[in-house]
Amino acid sequence: MRGERSGRRGDVTTKANQAGADPVTEAPKTWAALASLVQLVRRSRAPQLYWRLAGAILLTLAGKGLGVAAPLMLGAAVNRLAAGQGTGVALGLGFAAFAVGWAVIRFLSSATPQLSDVVFAPVRAAAQRQTAADTFSHALNLSLDFHQTKRSGALSRVMDRGARAVDFLLRILMFNLGPTVLELVLAAAVLGGRYSWRFAVVAVLVVLAYATVTFMMANWRLEHRRAMNTADAEAAGLSVDALLNYETVKSFGAENRTASAYEESLGTYMKASLKANNSLAALNLIQALIMNVGLGAMAVMAGYEAAAGRMGPGDVTAAVLIMISLYQPLNILGFAYREIRQSFIDMEEMLKVTRQKPLVADAPDAKPLPRPDGDCGAEVVFDHVSFRHDARANGLDDVSFTIAAGTTTALVGPSGSGKSTIVKLALRLLDPQSGSVSVGGHDVRAITQASLRQSVALVPQDVALFNDTLAANIAFAKPEASEAEIWAAAEAAELANFIRGLPDGMQTRVGERGLKLSGGERQRVGIARALLADPCVLILDEATSALDSRTEASIQHTLRKARAGRTTLVVAHRLSTIVDSQQILVLKEGRIVERGAHHELVARQGGEYATLWRKQTRGASDAG
Known part of the structure; x- marks a missing residue:
């Protein structure tokens, strides 16, 4: 099949692929894409990169040169055979030598x-491995805003298609289109130099006509393939x-209607x-x-030259064979053109990810956060911090508080009051738009994120685990942990008995x-x-919200022991879990409206905390 291979690359098309190519803007983009491809190869850290590159180019050049030389060898053999009528053994040996030489050269080509x-x-x-790895690493290091707006499946496909596009472009440009252009130049030079300039002109004109028609029809066929892919996806x-x-189909007796829609x-x-x-046909x-018009023209011209005595029978054979060998790589030109365009688009989409700059990045002079001597707690200070999300009307507004080393501070307030934003600022998933956040006396922007x-661990409300074993998920925070340390953490989180009851124990896979x-x-x-x-610093963001009352009481006891000596920030809706906190901050619309210990806040008549406490304790009494 000329112009296209069977099978489909996929049903997803891009806007750049849907529109017709604009010659004015396409050329600069192509050169920029080629420059990006060269940079990707240079960064590939391939073994013996430049030696392999030079060797591959030399072998390709040699192959194309031999491909043009092989028909000349066969032509010489035919001329030798036709040169004499009774030359006997010498002629036979000469022909055999040329014929064998032609076979050897053709094999080498x-x-x-x-x-x-x-x-x-x-x-x-x-290049493919390094490109994929660099893009994946860069995506992981991008800021929270990127990952909150991305579509994970789409990002994965962009990285996968981009890495495969690098491999395809290197293969098709290095070993197909580039060598084909070289072969055309060599063939035109041989035909013009050995026979007549007219042969070179015919060869070049035929190839240009072939390529022009293929490119034009390939662009025209994009609309047909797009319609086919859309209809296929719809069905x-x-x-x-x-x-x-x-069940819904059967409940409404819609089997025939649904089947008819599918058939349509x-x-x-x-x-x-x-x-x-x-259109492909x-x-x-x-x-x-x-192709055949070109071959016919070449054969007629060679026949006239032979009749005039300027070419022998073998020369006619050689000229036709050179044209045939030149046409062979053109058979996939339509496929190659379409796939190259798509591969450049895929590679550019991947490079767009790597060009994105994280909003939260380590400063050039960032230093590691030193661990406090002795007690493991570290002071956390929010100093006049303000932050406003793009998608929300409210954010944090001039929030200041201090969590003394080794103490527990709880955050209370309605949804959207800023509790999660404070957690993200403490972890430096976000940077404040004004003010500063410091841990252990160091501004978080002056220390490395790692x-x-x-030094700061988070237990979120919705814990997401990897599709791996329980042991691997617990040890994710400390990969070098021993089995005894992993079991100790499981014991502390009231998880060990559950794990022992599983058939595979710690090696149980937890699923997606x-x-x-x-x-x-x-x-x-x-928690483990x-x-x-x-x-x-331990941050508990509703860390016991999914537990039953008995388990929650047990875990709260465990967490009290775990909090000993550590600075702890607790986000809670159930006030009964934070009554022992040294400091409770009540947030409303991004501001701290109340602060103090539990007994102080409960004693304030009409206060936000006291009102919420009465509602929760009355609800608990009514339930009892």
């Missing part, structure tokens, strides 16, 4: 691209949706598919016409995001993970 691919394959593999989506919701969707796909196939026919997060565990079990794993990290 076919073998050198394979050897070139073997030599260059480690470079392509290293697939309808069938999957109906099968997933078969398939009809639309079939029409689009026929158009795509017909038209492309192949036009390509074949151009050292800060080694830990969905094989209940909400309470996931929270206990999160935080305790294993042995942090200076």
